[in-house]
Amino acid sequence: MNICIIGTGYVGLTTSIILAELGHHVISVDKIEEKIHNLSNGIIPIYEPGLEELMQKNRTNLTFTTAIKEAIEKSEVIMIAVGTPSLPDGSTDLQYIDSVVEEIAKHLQTYKTIITKSTVPPGTNERIVTSFLQCGVKRELFRVVSNPEFLREGSAVYDTLHPDRTVIGLEKGDEYSLSILKAMYQQINAPYVITSLTGAEMIKYGSNAFLATKISFINEMAMICDAYQVEVEDVAKGIGADKRVGPHFLQAGIGYGGSCFPKDLKSLQYEANRLGIQTHLLDAVQTINAHLIDVYLKKLKSYVSTLSSKKVAVLGIAFKPNTDDTRHSQAIEFMNALVKEGCEVHTFDPKATLPPYLKGVTQYSNIEKTIENCDCVVIATEWDEFLHFDWKKGHSLLKHHVLLDTRNCLDASKMKELGYIYLGVGRK
Ligand SMILES: NC(=O)C1=CN([C@@H]2O[C@H](COP(=O)(O)OP(=O)(O)OC[C@H]3O[C@@H](n4cnc5c(N)ncnc54)[C@H](O)[C@@H]3O)[C@@H](O)[C@H]2O)C=CC1
Numbered sequence: 457m458n459i460c461i462i463g464t465g466y467v468g469l470t471t472s473i474i475l476a477e478l479g480h481h482v483i484s485v486d487k488i489e490e491k492i493h494n495l496s497n498g499i500i501p502i503y504e505p506g507l508e509e510l511m512q513k514n515r516t517n518l519t520f521t522t523a524i525k526e527a528i529e530k531s532e533v534i535m536i537a538v539g540t541p542s543l544p545d546g547s548t549d550l551q552y553i554d555s556v557v558e559e560i561a562k563h564l565q566t567y568k569t570i571i572t573k574s575t576v577p578p579g580t581n582e583r584i585v586t587s588f589l590q591c592g593v594k595r596e597l598f599r600v601v602s603n604p605e606f607l608r609e610g611s612a613v614y615d616t617l618h619p620d621r622t623v624i625g626l627e628k629g630d631e632y633s634l635s636i637l638k639a640m641y642q643q644i645n646a647p648y649v650i651t652s653l654t655g656a657e658m659i660k661y662g663s664n665a666f667l668a669t670k671i672s673f674i675n676e677m678a679m680i681c682d683a684y685q686v687e688v689e690d691v692a693k694g695i696g697a698d699k700r701v702g703p704h705f706l707q708a709g710i711g712y713g714g715s716c717f718p719k720d721l722k723s724l725q726y727e728a729n730r731l732g733i734q735t736h737l738l739d740a741v742q743t744i745n746a747h748l749i750d751v752y753l754k755k756l757k758s759y760v761s762t763l764s765s766k767k768v769a770v771l772g773i774a775f776k777p778n779t780d781d782t783r784h785s786q787a788i789e790f791m792n793a794l795v796k797e798g799c800e801v802h803t804f805d806p807k808a809t810l811p812p813y814l815k816g817v818t819q820y821s822n823i824e825k826t827i828e829n830c831d832c833v834v835i836a837t838e839w840d841e842f843l844h845f846d847w848k849k850g851h852s853l854l855k856h857h858v859l860l861d862t863r864n865c866l867d868a869s870k871m872k873e874l875g876y877i878y879l880g881v882g883r884k
C-alpha cells in the first residue's frame with residue numbers, strides 16, 4: 457500500500473517506520489526541512505529506543521520529503537500526525553490540522569482515505585469532512601477515518617507493533633475505509649473497536665483521562681499512606697490485584713507529565729465546560745497533579761530547614777525514562793520551584809536537555825559532577841542509570857545526605873544502610 461504520513465514527530469515517525477516494516481511504501485512529510493534532511497540521511501531527531509535501527513532496516517520502503525503535493529498524489533492513504541498542542545485557555549490549537557487539511561484539499565485529484573492519527577477534540581473529524589466539502593472537494597473523492605494512537609514514548613516501537621486494540625472511527629456507512637485500514641494493519645494482532653468518528657475521538661480522550669485519574673488516585677493515596685506510615689506500594693499491589701482495577705498505572709510519584717496527559721485533560725475539560733458540563737473529576741485529577749510539586753517541596757523542607765542558598769541536585773529532566781521529551785515534565789516543574797526557593801540547582805539526564813527557558817539550573821554531563829558538594833539529591837525521573845549508580849560513592853561526594861526519591865525507584869533500606877536520610881513516596 458502507498459501511504460503518505462504528514463508530521464514526523466514521535467507518532468508520525470514511529471508509525472511511518474512501523475508501516476514500512478509491515479511492507480508498505482511510506483512517504484513521510486514534514487514542513488521542517490532540516491528534519492527531513494536529517495531523516496533522509498538516517499538521522500533520527502528524537503531518542504526512541506529501537507527506532508533508528510528499524511528505520512535503517514526499512515530504508516527502501518521509506519521516503520522523507522517536504523514535497524506534500526507529490527506525496528499526496530502518489531498515495532492512496534493519507535495519515536495526519538501533526539501536533540495538537542494546548543492554547544492558553546486549555547482548548548486545542550488546531551492550526552496544524554487545519555493547514556494540513558487545506559493542503560490535502562488543494563491536491564486531491566483521485567480517491568483517498570484520509571486518516572486522522574493526531575489526538576483531536578470530539579467533533580473535529582466531522583469538521584474535517586465539512587472543510588473538505590467547503591473547499592470544493594467532491595464527496596466521492598475521499599472518506600475521513602479517525603484512528604487515534606495509544607503508543608507511549610520510550611516504548612513506541614513495541615506499542616505500535618503490539619497495541620491492546622485498534623480504534624477506528626468511520627463516517628456513517630463507510631465499510632470501504634474499514635477494509636483499507638484492516639489491510640494496512642493486517643499483520644498487527646489486536647482487536648478492533650469500530651465506532652463513529654466522534655466515538656473514536658472520545659475513546660482517545662477517555663483513555664488518557666482514565667490513566668491520569670489512576671495516577672492522581674494513587675498519588676492521593678500515597679499522601680494518606682505517608683501520614684499513616686504505610687507503604688503505598690503494598691497498597692497499590694493489593695488494590696491492583698483486583699481484576700476490576702488492574703495493576704498498571706498505580707505507581708505513585710511526583711505526578712504525570714508529558715506532551716499528552718496534561719494537554720488532553722485540559723482539552724477534554726475545556727470542551728465539556730464549553731457545553732455546560734461540569735468536570736468535577738477531571739478538575740480534581742489535575743489539581744492533585746499540580747499540588748504534588750508543593751507536597752514534595754514541603755517534604756524536602758521538613759528535613760532541610762531552609763532551602764534558600766542550598767545546592768540541590770535533581771536527577772532527571774525528561775517527563776519519564778527512556779525518552780528525551782521534556783514537555784510538561786514534573787522534574788522541570790520541581791526544579792522551577794527549587795529555584796524560586798533560592799536553591800542552586802544542578803541537574804543531569806542521560807538523554808534530555810534542559811529547555812532554554814529554565815533559568816538558574818545547570819546541567820552536568822554525569823551523576824558524580826551533578827551531586828558533588830550538594831546538600832541534597834532529588835530523583836525526579838526513574839532512569840536505570842540512577843538505579844544502578846554507585847550510591848556508596850555518591851555518599852562520599854555529597855555535603856549532606858538527604859535523598860528525596862520522588863519515583864520510589866531506589867531500595868529504601870539499602871539507602872538508609874549507606875547513611876542517607878531517605879525520603880520516598882508513601883514509604884515508611
Ligand atoms: N507523543 C506521543 O507519545 C503521542 C502523541 N499523540 C498525538 O499525536 C499527535 C502528534 O504528536 P507528536 O508526534 O508528539 O508531535 P510532534 O510535535 O513531536 O510532531 C509533530 C510534527 O508535525 C510537523 N508538522 C506540523 N505541521 C505540519 C504541516 N503543515 N506539514 C507537515 N508537517 C507538519 C511538525 O514539524 C512536527 O515535526 C498529537 O496530536 C498528539 O497528541 C498520540 C499518542 C502518543
Ligand SMILES: O=C(O)[C@H]1O[C@H](OP(=O)(O)OP(=O)(O)OC[C@H]2O[C@@H](n3ccc(=O)[nH]c3=O)[C@H](O)[C@@H]2O)[C@H](O)[C@@H](O)[C@@H]1O
Nearest residue numbers: 605606607608609705706707709711712713714716775776
Ligand atoms: O496520548 C499520548 O500521547 C500517550 O500518553 C501516554 O503515554 P506517555 O505520555 O508517553 O507516557 P506514560 O507512560 O503514559 O506516562 C505519562 C506520565 O505518567 C507518569 N506515570 C505513569 C504511570 C504511573 O503508574 N505513574 C506515573 O506517575 C509518568 O512518569 C509520566 O510522567 C499514554 O500512556 C499513551 O497510551 C498515549 O498514547
